[in-house]
Amino acid sequence: MNDDATTTTPSASHPSHPYVGLWVTADGRVRHELRADGRYVEARGDREAAYVGRYEVSGNHVEYRDDTGFTADGDFLDDVLHHGGMVLHRRKVVLVTGASSGIGRATAVRLAAAGHPVVLGARRTDRLDALVTEIEAAGGTALAVSLDVTDLASTRAFAAAALDRFGRIDVLVANAGVMPLSPLSSGLVDEWDRMLDVNVRGLLYSIAATLPTMLAQGTGHVVTMASIGAYEVTPTAAVYCGTKYAARAITDGLRQESPRGLRVTTVSPGVTESELASTITDETAAAAMVEYRAEAIPADAIARAVDYAVAERPDVDVNEIVVRPAAQR
Ligand SMILES: NC(=O)c1ccc[n+]([C@@H]2O[C@H](COP(=O)([O-])OP(=O)(O)OC[C@H]3O[C@@H](n4cnc5c(N)ncnc54)[C@H](OP(=O)(O)O)[C@@H]3O)[C@@H](O)[C@H]2O)c1
Incomplete structure (x- = not known):
């Protein structure tokens, strides 16, 4: 993780995550939720599939990859990252x-x-x-x-x-x-x-x-x-x-x-x-x-x-x- 001003610095005892947000489908249903604790959770009533995502921040450019192999990238502007159906807000302490x-x-x-x-x-x-x-x-x-x-x-x-x-x-x-x-x-x-x-x-x-x-x-x-x-x-x-x-x-x-x-x-x-x-x-x-x-x-x-x-x-x-x-x- 780049030490860019747009990121939080996680402490060893409590890993935090620079963004929170939702991944929504084209018809508006929420597919995944990136929670404050860093878990990326499948938003279904019957089960929670947690997997961990990671961001690399370089200037305004953000690349995302999670442990299922999914990747996405986009430009981070105005504290909000829009990419496809993903809307991520920068977490603030x-x-x-x-x-x-x-x-x-x-x-x-x-x-x-x-x-x-x-x-x-x-x-x-x-x-x-x-x-x-x-x-x-x-x-x-x-x-x-x-x-x-x-x-x-x-x-x-x-x-x-x-x-x-x-x-x-x-x-x-x-x-x-x-x-x-x-x-x-x-x-x-x-x-x-x-x-x-x-x-x-x-x-x-x-x-x-x-x-x-x-x-x-x-x-x-x-x-x-x-x-x-x-x-x-x-x-x-x-x-x-x-x-x-x-x-x-x-x-x-x-x-x-x-x-x-x-x-x-x-x-x-x-x-x-x-x-x-x-x-x-x-x-x-x-x-x-x-x-x-x-x-x-x-x-x-x-x-x-x-x-x-x-x-x-x-x-x-x-x-x-x-x-x-x-x-x-
Ligand atoms: N409620 C209203 O109608 C209203 C209207 C206008 C403005 N405000 C303003 O809103 C703010 C919050 O008030 P509130 O209405 O939520 O009242 P409140 O329920 O009495 O809360 C006041 C808070 O201030 C804390 N506090 C008092 N002295 C403190 C100290 N020395 N160090 C640290 N914390 C201290 C209290 O915590 P501890 O006692 O645990 O330390 C409490 O959490 C205040 O600035 C108030 O002037 C309220």
């Missing part, structure tokens, strides 16, 4: 911070199902371990790493674990966040600090830990989870909105400073099902949230937005996406 619940969890599940190896970071590692089991049972690839984004050493160790296992960092989904809302008059300074630490410093540390690898690769994608609170301020949310305005500003600053191989996306959810409101201690804010959060969209709605931005062609940089419940005006 995706790091998700805050993957233990809500939007981060849903994003990890969706991107793993799309064939990307996912690296799951959060403090509640028991949940991450359970999620790895769930993703692997569905045929995906995942790695759980203990992560506190407020700790630079922990954030660097998270990125190092991803590199050690998969050899690349293609996408950072900087999603970890907290939202203990309160009016400024409450003076809950510790909670303000916590929001600044997780939502702003944690984002910066996550960028610091992954950006050097992306720049060295010449390609990468930073997806920041901001909020509709990055566009307008509401009472009890002054500090939270401040952190989300900051997240949006930092992400766009990164875009302006970066070479064209590095893409950035700010995803801004409206009310979405998750555990986010559970840390509110201020009674006024907690009471207001009951009505405000009554109509929420599933976390997978946000995951689909991330998937869309990640799957776009390398020459298309999807910079901002706002997704809110249709009921939310």
Whole structure:
């Protein structure tokens, strides 16, 4: 395998594969499926015939050969290889911070199902371990790493674990966040600090830990989870909105400073099902949230937005996406 930038570098302990995809017949039936674990599986209900394929990548040209003697070749363009009925998408190593619940969890599940190896970071590692089991049972690839984004050493160790296992960092989904809302008059300074630490410093540390690898690769994608609170301020949310305005500003600053191989996306959810409101201690804010959060969209709605931005062609940089419940005006 050529060490071209379009390939992942498999580790000895866990061979990975640079592409996932489907081989479909002319009438649209799926004949074979190239899974994330590298197996090329006959797509029939009654049996699974697994055989191993190998790619040789030279510039944009790809040659495929499997152990049945089947060969194919084609030109790799825009992260997608089309050849005959074969459509192969390049796998991307995706790091998700805050993957233990809500939007981060849903994003990890969706991107793993799309064939990307996912690296799951959060403090509640028991949940991450359970999620790895769930993703692997569905045929995906995942790695759980203990992560506190407020700790630079922990954030660097998270990125190092991803590199050690998969050899690349293609996408950072900087999603970890907290939202203990309160009016400024409450003076809950510790909670303000916590929001600044997780939502702003944690984002910066996550960028610091992954950006050097992306720049060295010449390609990468930073997806920041901001909020509709990055566009307008509401009472009890002054500090939270401040952190989300900051997240949006930092992400766009990164875009302006970066070479064209590095893409950035700010995803801004409206009310979405998750555990986010559970840390509110201020009674006024907690009471207001009951009505405000009554109509929420599933976390997978946000995951689909991330998937869309990640799957776009390398020459298309999807910079901002706002997704809110249709009921939310
Ligand atoms: N849900 C919404 O309505 C909504 C709307 C707009 C924006 N957002 C944004 O979406 C993102 C995800 O939130 P969510 O709604 O999915 O809430 P959630 O269910 O509470 O998830 C938050 C995630 O952040 C992680 N986290 C918190 N502190 C962390 C730390 N110090 N280090 C590492 N991970 C940490 C949590 O994991 P551990 O506790 O296990 O560490 C958890 O996995 C946040 O940035 C939030 O601001 C959500």
